Amino acid sequence: MTPGMIFLVLAYVLSQFYRAFLAVLSPVLGVEIGAGAEDLAMASGLWFVVFAAMQIPVGWALDHIGPRLTSSVLLAVGGAGGAAIMAMAQGPGWVAVAMMLIGVGCSPVLMASYYILARDYPAAVFATFAGVILGTGSLGNIGAALPLAWAVESLGWRATMWGMAAVTLLIAAALAVFVRNPAKADQSQKGSLLDLLKIPALWFILAIMFVNYAPAAGIRGLWIAPYLGDVYQAEIGRIGTASLVMGLAMIAGNFCFGPLDRVFGTRKWVILAGNLVSGLACLALWAWPDGSEIRSIAVMAAVGFFGATFPVIIAHGRSFVPPHLVGRGVTLLNLFGIGGVGIMQFASGPVFARLSVGATPAEAYSQLFGLFGLMILLGCVVYLFSTDRTG
Template sequence: MSPKRGAQEEHQMQAGLIVLCLAYVLSQFFRAFLAVLASVLARDTGAAPDDLAAASGLWFLTFAAMQIPVGWALDRFGPRRTAASLLFLGGGGGAALFAMATAPLHIKLAMLLIGVGCSPVLMASYYIFAREYPPARFAALAALMLGVGSVGNLVASYPMALAIDLIGWRAALAGLAAISIAVAAGILALVRDPAPVANGAGGSVLELLKLPVLWVIFPMMLVNYAPAAALRGLWIGPYLEDVFGLGTVEIGQATLVMGVAMIGGTLAYGPLDRLLRTRKWVIFGGNFAAALALGLLVALIDTSAVLSVALIALIGFLCASFPVIIAHGRAFFPPHLVGRGVTLMNLFGIGGAGIAQFASGRIHEHMAPSGTTAAYVAIFGFFGLMLLAGTLIYLFSRDSLD
């Protein structure tokens, strides 16, 4: 933190980061809540698992596509206006549209809008961390924001299942639209933009893409988040219902367990790079172990619901190295391209999750006639092989610890 910053400025920055964290809670909620809604949406709108996979994929791919303009806007206009305007229009508008959905198409359009709304909130806070705090603290601060914001992952599990039973899913989504608008107003009022840097509006993503050191980090970023995002946000619900016959409340409890594990993993990864004096081997070890856990899940696909939930929670824990990977790439960004750098990394991370959602939906559609178990073996096997491939490419990366 800059020693020149006064106490009042520090308090204002902290207030802004708190409201950005609230926005990130919403982002985590929206990427994960479809798993709990699967049965009621099938009943009320006719949405099949393949429709929900496409809707979830649209959220991730729209979110990813927005990272290029969001990165430019962060460097050009700052995090305050960028995050507030997009969350207001996309988050509030998308949740309102979802609340009125009567067909799978409406759900897909709503998730697309919500993806736009959620796209800047985490990167706005990462931009502030990168600009206002020492580089060596970036991974720990990024993990803390990710871990605390992942409370939204928990709310999207058992509490959302209870809300569906108590007030219905439409009322819950209407409430979320109002909350999104209120949080956007809070961002506009409380977030303080860092001071501009020389050439802050200049340069482009192409400068970053010309750095060979990043090209062996990008594949790791592409595959790291995808298995946990797809399991937590979509497949854990249909899998536990189809293979073990669990109901909405039990699925909500299982997603809660996975959500807690993901938060624990994020907070555990945060300080490890400084404790072990390496980023590369922290990231490699965790993701290689996650690929092995996916292999075990495939091998024990229908053995026990409790064992499957435990393995899924372990995968969520081990795949939580997202902020450390961003910190690894951050070490190689020029100062005037920090906004575009962190959003480029996020594009790979969220884009990989979106591609995996679409691919897994097609796999399910293709394999379902062969039997329920075969479909999930194929889906989870695909995630494991994808993660293993990215992890092996990452072996050629250069370590960084600044």
């Protein structure tokens, strides 16, 4: 791990924090600035949609400008700037603007590290190293759980967000100093995003990528707090603990799934098995939405653990991408992964509001989790027709 890679991982810790912190802040934001569950669902969805849309220019920038400037400039302007706006928020609209800016800032950091891996490391260890980076970076999920709850209770949420803005700016400066661009691919070979979309094998992989991360990100980043609060009357401390448990499960899953393609000699069946179990766990929440808070937290943790096949999916897709299009290839995959989350975040707020009409909280959440489960299982059906490749 070079110093540049270490700071890219730290930047990804921030990215994971920013995509999940609204779940813990939701009670205080509702009281102080009138941001309800639907407002936060919209703001969270905007983060993911902007993040996904940025993958197209980020992919071009990685291939043509390199990861150093791409990651440092965007994180400084978008990440630190968005956190500052969040600290000054006076209403739900401020939160939406802040989350869009933060989405811009976080958009290049993971793909910058994956670009360096793809250019400078052997293809056979890509999934393993990608899983290590994702798992280590997912400590941001932990920071956005119980530690964030403690900070908010001790310092207040505005002071906490000003502190995050300062930390983000410092890490952006470190990226500018320490990240080193790898040697560029042969520039005589031309290509574009359209050339990638002409590769039939990628479409089956893009289908599973589209649904893979959405349930875990949606539950951990948005729905875990209102679900536990409405169904089990959990306060911020218990919500923080539950978020911590699910975050730890997601980290463990990234470390466990990363090397499994080399252990079993297959990427396709590792990905398929993990997503099937994650989908069935969502259906378990549909079948038993109440009755035991501990059981519900355990099942949500299972959604996070078995859904952590993201680095293996990236490795599977990358194996079909030519070297001169690596930047655009990994960001295209990420666009589908994060775009799926964004669309589900947007849809989940209005869908939940409609499900809540004439239903108890447990019944409404049950149907929402059931939709998450069906979405993953449909993605698995499409992915079943993909071509396995481990090179």
